[in-house]
Amino acid sequence: MSTTTRKVVIAGVMGAISIFLGVTHLGFIPWLAGAALTIMHVPVIIGAVLEGPLVGLVIGLIFGAFSLLQAAIAPTGPADVWFTNPLVSIVPRLFIGPVAWLSYKALRAINEALSLVIAGIAGTLTNTVLVLGVLGLYHFLPWPLIGTIAITNGLPEAVIAAIITLAVVAAWKRIETGRKSSAV
Amino acid sequence: MSKVLEFELIGHVTIGQYLPTGSILHRLDPRAKLLMGLLLIGAVVVSHSLVGLTALLLAVLVGLVLACVPVPFALAGLRPMLPFLMLLALLQVFTIPQHAATATVLWRWSILTMTDRGLLAGILLIGRFSVMVLGLSLFSFSTTTTEFTHGLEHLLRPWQRFGLPAHELALIVNIAIHFLPILAEETERLMKAQASRGADFGRGQRNFIKRARKLLPLLVPLFLVSLQRAEHLIEAMEARCYVGGKGRTHLIHLQMQLSDYVALATALGLAAFAIQLSITHADQVLWHWIFMNR
Amino acid sequence: MIACTIPLIDVRGLAYTYLRGTPLETQALRSVDLHVYAGETVGIIGPTGSGKSTLLQHLNGLLKPQQGQVYVNGISLSDPHVDIRSIRQRIGLLFQNPEDQLFERYAGDDVAFGPRNLNLPADQVRERVRQVMEMVGLPFAYKDRLTAELSHGERRRLALAGVLALEPQVLVLDEPTAGLDPQGRRELLHILSQWRVKEGRAIVLASHNMEDIVELSTRVYVLVAGQIVLHGSLRDVFSHHDILTQNGLSVPIAMETMLMLRQRGYPVSINVLTAEEATREIKALLYV
Numbered sequence: 001m002s003t004t005t006r007k008v009v010i011a012g013v014m015g016a017i018s019i020f021l022g023v024t025h026l027g028f029i030p031w032l033a034g035a036a037l038t039i040m041h042v043p044v045i046i047g048a049v050l051e052g053p054l055v056g057l058v059i060g061l062i063f064g065a066f067s068l069l070q071a072a073i074a075p076t077g078p079a080d081v082w083f084t085n086p087l088v089s090i091v092p093r094l095f096i097g098p099v100a101w102l103s104y105k106a107l108r109a110i111n112e113a114l115s116l117v118i119a120g121i122a123g124t125l126t127n128t129v130l131v132l133g134v135l136g137l138y139h140f141l142p143w144p145l146i147g148t149i150a151i152t153n154g155l156p157e158a159v160i161a162a163i164i165t166l167a168v169v170a171a172w173k174r175i176e177t178g179r180k181s182s183a184v
Numbered sequence: 185m186s187k188v189l190e191f192e193l194i195g196h197v198t199i200g201q202y203l204p205t206g207s208i209l210h211r212l213d214p215r216a217k218l219l220m221g222l223l224l225i226g227a228v229v230v231s232h233s234l235v236g237l238t239a240l241l242l243a244v245l246v247g248l249v250l251a252c253v254p255v256p257f258a259l260a261g262l263r264p265m266l267p268f269l270m271l272l273a274l275l276q277v278f279t280i281p282q283h284a285a286t287a288t289v290l291w292r293w294s295i296l297t298m299t300d301r302g303l304l305a306g307i308l309l310i311g312r313f314s315v316m317v318l319g320l321s322l323f324s325f326s327t328t329t330t331e332f333t334h335g336l337e338h339l340l341r342p343w344q345r346f347g348l349p350a351h352e353l354a355l356i357v358n359i360a361i362h363f364l365p366i367l368a369e370e371t372e373r374l375m376k377a378q379a380s381r382g383a384d385f386g387r388g389q390r391n392f393i394k395r396a397r398k399l400l401p402l403l404v405p406l407f408l409v410s411l412q413r414a415e416h417l418i419e420a421m422e423a424r425c426y427v428g429g430k431g432r433t434h435l436i437h438l439q440m441q442l443s444d445y446v447a448l449a450t451a452l453g454l455a456a457f458a459i460q461l462s463i464t465h466a467d468q469v470l471w472h473w474i475f476m477n478r
Numbered sequence: 479m480i481a482c483t484i485p486l487i488d489v490r491g492l493a494y495t496y497l498r499g500t501p502l503e504t505q506a507l508r509s510v511d512l513h514v515y516a517g518e519t520v521g522i523i524g525p526t527g528s529g530k531s532t533l534l535q536h537l538n539g540l541l542k543p544q545q546g547q548v549y550v551n552g553i554s555l556s557d558p559h560v561d562i563r564s565i566r567q568r569i570g571l572l573f574q575n576p577e578d579q580l581f582e583r584y585a586g587d588d589v590a591f592g593p594r595n596l597n598l599p600a601d602q603v604r605e606r607v608r609q610v611m612e613m614v615g616l617p618f619a620y621k622d623r624l625t626a627e628l629s630h631g632e633r634r635r636l637a638l639a640g641v642l643a644l645e646p647q648v649l650v651l652d653e654p655t656a657g658l659d660p661q662g663r664r665e666l667l668h669i670l671s672q673w674r675v676k677e678g679r680a681i682v683l684a685s686h687n688m689e690d691i692v693e694l695s696t697r698v699y700v701l702v703a704g705q706i707v708l709h710g711s712l713r714d715v716f717s718h719h720d721i722l723t724q725n726g727l728s729v730p731i732a733m734e735t736m737l738m739l740r741q742r743g744y745p746v747s748i749n750v751l752t753a754e755e756a757t758r759e760i761k762a763l764l765y766v
Contacts, residue, residue: 004428005421008352012359013414017407019360020367026402029386029395037392039403046407058356072317078268078275081309084316085229160396167400168407171583174626181622182586184607370578376540377579380571381640382563382595401591404581 011055014047015062022063022070029160035149037157040067041096042164045123048097049104049116049169056097064090082140092130099126112175113166120162128154205252208443209326214335216444217327220451224319227455228312234304236458237311243454244318251326261321262314269313273306333358338438351432359417367410374405484552486648486680487514487537487569491546493704494532498544506532508704509546514648519674519681521695521712523688525726529704530652530684537650537682538569551647567596570646574653576637577630585628585636586611586621592644610639614669631662635669642673649673650682655690667693688730692716692751700727716751732756739763 021027021040028036044063048056068090071083083089100123107115132146132154141149169175204210209217227240248258262269327335333354340350375385378401386398489512495505506529514520524530535541536548539555539562548555550565573579582588586607593603608618614635620628628636641649654670655663671694674681685691691698691712698715700708702725708715716722719729719737728734735756736748746759 003422004349004352005418005426008355008428009359009414009418009421010411012356013363013410013417015356015360016363016367017410020364020371023364024368024371026371026399029392029399031392043407058353062356062360069320072313072320078272081265081269081272081313084313086225087229156392159393163393163396164400164403167404167581167583171404171408171581171624171626172411174624182582182584182590184586184590184604184621373573374579376535377571377573377576379540380538380566380573381592381644382566383591384595401579401581405579408581409578 007051007055010047010051011058011062014043014055014059018043018059018063019066022066031156032152035153037153037160039157039160039164041093041124041127042120042161044093044096045100045120045161045165046168048101048123049119049165050172053098053101056101057094058097060093060095060097061090063096064093067093082135082138085138088131088134088138092127092134095130096123096126099123113170116166116169116175117162120165121158123165124158124161125154128157203251203253203325205325207250207252207326209247209251209322209447211443212326212447213438213440213444214327214331215339215438216440216448217323218332218335218339219448221319221323223451223455225316227458228315228319231458231461232304232308233458233461234307234311236461237308237315239454240315240458241311241318243451244315244322247322248318248325251322253322253325258318258321258325262317265313265317269310273309329361333361334436334438349428352428363410363413366413367406370409371402371406374402374409378402483515485513485515485549486551487512487682488549488552489513489533489536489546490549492533492536492543492548493545494529494536494541495544496532506704507536510701510704510706512699512706512709514680514682516647516678516680517674518696519671519683519694521691521698522682522684522701523686523691523698523727524684524701526686527703528701530701532704533701534571534650534652534682534684537648538571539565540571563596567644568647569650570641570644570648571650572638572641572652572654574656576641577633580625580633580637580640582625584621585616585623585625588625588636589621589639589643592640596644606643606645607639610642611636613642613673614639615665631658631665634658634662635666638666638669647678648680648682650684652684653686654683655685655687663690670694688728692730700725713749713751717749719748 018040021038021043027038027040029039031037040063041060044056044059047059064086067083068086071080071089100119103122104115104119107118128150132141132150135141136143136146224240224244228237231237231240245255248255336357337350337354340348340353344350378385383401384398385402386395489510492507492510492512493505494507495503497503510529510533512520512522512533522530522533532541536543536555537550539548539550539560543556550569553560553565555565580588582591589607589610590603593606598606607621611618611620616632616635616639620632620636625633625636638654649670651670655666658666667690670681670683673679681694683691683694695712698709698712699706700715700722707725708718708721716729716733719733722729729737730751732750732753732755733748736746736750736759739746739760740748744763746763750756750759
């Protein structure tokens with residue numbers, strides 16, 4: 001049974017990791033044409049999977065608020081100007097946790113490792129689709145370009161998030177994954 | 185004790201710094217400041233009136249003066265963004281969907297068309313961003329992280345009746361802020377330990393999957409160690425009978441003074457003004473006046 | 479004929495300042511000289527903040543000397559063309575609480591991390607993993623166990639195995655027994671002394687635990703505020719117990735006991751490092 005204390009602490013710690021990944025270059029994996037694949041949303045997914053949708057919502061809020069701040073303080077590219085708008089940076093991120101948790105819960109009975117992978121993918125896609133969606137509605141970017149970005153950025157990010165989510169949660173909860181033994 | 189939030193410096197970093205100048209603004213109730221900040225963000229987001237944004241910008245500049253913050257120092261916070269800002273503004277100017285019927289074309293050169301709406305969009309972009317950055321800087325210059333957390337909690341408390349966990353949320357923010365330096369330490373340790381075993385964390389690796397996997401020796405232990413520490417904190421808190429915010433009493437009580445209400449009222453007025461203008465299209469008048477008197 | 483040996487590690491005049499040029503700068507090391515020869519175990523003792531970790535991190539090139547030189551097998555680490563990976567293979571550094579760095583799901587994979595980074599073929603990797611696991615007292619079958627399910631002591635030995643798998647010449651250890659129960663500590667020290675027996679190897683051991691230092695070291699350096707204030711053979715260094723206590727360091731419990739007895743007027747020798755020697759002295763007292 002997850003107590004308030006657990007939820008509060010996990011939310012705080014995962015929120016801190018999200019901020020930390022954003023502040024240091026760890027959160028950015030360089031990708032095509034100067035853009036980067038980011039992993040700052042992964043703590044949101046992991047927090048949601050471990051402690052539930054509410055915790056995921058709060059961590060998403062922290063992630064979003066921080067990305068707004070970072071866009072304003074130490075911007076790394078033109079896109080950061082858009083992220084000073086909370087509708088772009090905060091609101092979409094609120095959904096990452098709950099979506100990830102739902103996917104995890106739904107598939108857990110079938111195969112826990114699989115549910116972690118899907119949670120990682122679903123959470124990331126939520127982030128990609130909603131953020132790009134808002135950018136499109138604001139006419140900051142033309143829709144065809146948005147579609148391209150969603151695929152060239154969104155899909156690789158989803159894969160990476162799935163890999164990390166699986167590695168961390170499987171180790172933490174001592175879950176047996178696909179491979180039954182060491183590769184050595 | 186205030187803490188300076190440190191970020192990687194790509195130029196002047198003004199948000200996150202606290203300047204203890206003891207001005208009137210510093211002494212305002214943090215709740216008032218938080219609300220004013222929210223009003224500012226809201227107004228900036230909603231308003232597409234140039235006049236409104238200018239009013240907000242002036243208000244923020246006045247605020248900086250009242251806070252005894254050297255204005256050039258605060259403006260320096262905008263400097264790193266200037267090139268990107270210009271680029272994006274130009275993008276907005278030339279690519280915003282042209283509703284040909286209502287737009288007045290100002291200038292044309294081969295495929296580039298600049299309409300008045302486009303120009304407005306570009307200027308608004310710059311304006312919004314500047315107001316946001318200066319406003320957030322002003323907030324952090326005049327508020328310590330402790331004040332921020334207290335203010336946040338007090339503000340959210342009335343909603344506890346409706347189920348909003350005000351105390352818990354403020355505590356979460358607190359835990360996150362204090363965990364950051366621990367993360368920095370652990371990451372450094374882990375990077376060094378894994379590098380000592382020949383890890384290279386995927387530098388120069390093209391394949392993004394391979395690159396992600398090369399980061400696992402750093403990321404996985406980081407999460408695991410953090411979760412372990414979280415468990416210790418949970419145990420420590422429960423050992424002290426922490427049960428959350430229900431029925432919890434408080435050591436510090438914030439009192440709103442007249443000055444707080446005055447400041448809040450001013451902010452409210454300004455925000456309303458800025459939003460009003462965008463609704464009534466007062467800008468149109470100004471625009472026409474500028475472009476018709478050619 | 480004096481045997482002329484090149485030290486495996488040669489540190490000369492090493493100085494290092496953190497955050498140089500900022501208002502937060504701190505000088506961690508001021509002109510440190512240190513040598514490590516094959517076949518010996520060098521202990522480094524010093525109070526917290528003395529610069530031990532900074533010094534250790536220079537030995538495998540994690541930190542580059544700001545002033546002075548660090549030579550590994552005659553190769554200067556300040557040389558911009560130095561092959562840092564080969565240095566890190568030769569100098570194996572084990573941090574404090576190394577079990578924190580385990581990241582692979584299965585124990586065997588974590589040990590294999592180092593050899594895989596050396597791009598060794600799979601069969602060699604497997605062979606190395608088997609050898610080092612057995613060296614640290616973990617059955618090879620443990621390779622298929624979940625890392626998270628091993629006991630604390632087993633995980634520490636697994637982390638050690640991970641470094642030994644690189645087949646280094648010098649093992650550099652920072653507080654290797656910290657947090658271990660007495661049994662775990664004894665096992666670890668035994669593993670270390672067995673490892674060093676092989677030709678051409680050396681150990682550098684930084685520790686607060688004087689008993690560890692006594693058990694393994696042949697020579698000791700005393701580091702205080704970034705400087706070597708004392709160095710020499712094990713017995714030599716500890717004979718200066720007044721200098722040690724002045725600088726906030728303790729001496730082995732056996733020696734401390736003898737000092738206390740001396741203070742109360744008992745004619746015991748204070749040149750005592752181990753419990754056995756102390757027992758001998760006390761017996762001599764009782765049966766005189």
